[in-house]
Amino acid sequence: MKNPASNAPKDRDIQELLSKRDFPKAEALIRGKLQTDPHSADGYYFLGILFYFQGKLGPTVENLKKALELDPHHTDAAVCLSVLYNDVGKYDDAKNVFDRANQSVAHRRANNELEIDRKFAVKHLELADLYFRYRRFDEAIEEYGKAASLDPTTQDIRIRLAKAYAKKGFITRALQELQQLKADHPRHTPALLQLGLLHFSQGNVLDAELEWEAVRQVDPENREALAYLEMAKEARAKL
Numbered sequence: 001m002k003n004p005a006s007n008a009p010k011d012r013d014i015q016e017l018l019s020k021r022d023f024p025k026a027e028a029l030i031r032g033k034l035q036t037d038p039h040s041a042d043g044y045y046f047l048g049i050l051f052y053f054q055g056k057l058g059p060t061v062e063n064l065k066k067a068l069e070l071d072p073h074h075t076d077a078a079v080c081l082s083v084l085y086n087d088v089g090k091y092d093d094a095k096n097v098f099d100r101a102n103q104s105v106a107h108r109r110a111n112n113e114l115e116i117d118r119k120f121a122v123k124h125l126e127l128a129d130l131y132f133r134y135r136r137f138d139e140a141i142e143e144y145g146k147a148a149s150l151d152p153t154t155q156d157i158r159i160r161l162a163k164a165y166a167k168k169g170f171i172t173r174a175l176q177e178l179q180q181l182k183a184d185h186p187r188h189t190p191a192l193l194q195l196g197l198l199h200f201s202q203g204n205v206l207d208a209e210l211e212w213e214a215v216r217q218v219d220p221e222n223r224e225a226l227a228y229l230e231m232a233k234e235a236r237a238k239l
Helices: 013-021 022-035 041-053 059-069 077-086 093-107 113-131 137-150 155-168 171-184 187-201 207-216 223-237
Strands: none
Touching: 013 022, 022 187, 022 223, 041 059, 041 077, 059 077, 059 223, 077 093, 077 113, 093 113, 113 137, 113 155, 113 171, 137 155, 155 171, 171 187, 187 207, 207 223
16 A cells, blocks of 8 residues: 655755746645645745745745744744845834744754854844944844854854944954954955055054955955055155
């Protein structure tokens, strides 16, 4: 006797149909999946994605929330729902989804945990950028910090965190962040460029020039470094 689950639609087939925007066939497979297993979080997740592609906001949210009710660990559903909330300006709701989903997976440290963390880091980064854009620097700092802790391998997150510290007026903290990044990755030119700019903004022209010269040692033709060095030269001429 066949196992009924063996007749269940394959997730890969559903994903392929969704990517091709073949919505009628995709919906048929999804409905079949839910008929086979009415408690399938994946089924409701796919249904949410289907409605999202069709521009149906209400059913999208409803099905993504249902997926998370059935499986609070469903990272993809959490990420999609939080992005959707961001898109419609519900930033607090997006943050709450992030926090709950992060807590639900915090105890799992499997081999795929790094990939899960990176997914959340990307979304925290998007939320942080929104806060930064609207000059809500306290919230931006918090979200950049979460993104950096989830994905310590992406140096750009720490640069953005330093910028947020600087905008908030925490210059020493911004310097510390960039100097630590420089110590960890001495040849990472974006960090050196930003560190030079921060020194320059504080009137430390010589320190700024040292950082930009360090960039030239790594990349002699770096246009930003050359332009900043010319700017420093002009600033010293006015002293």
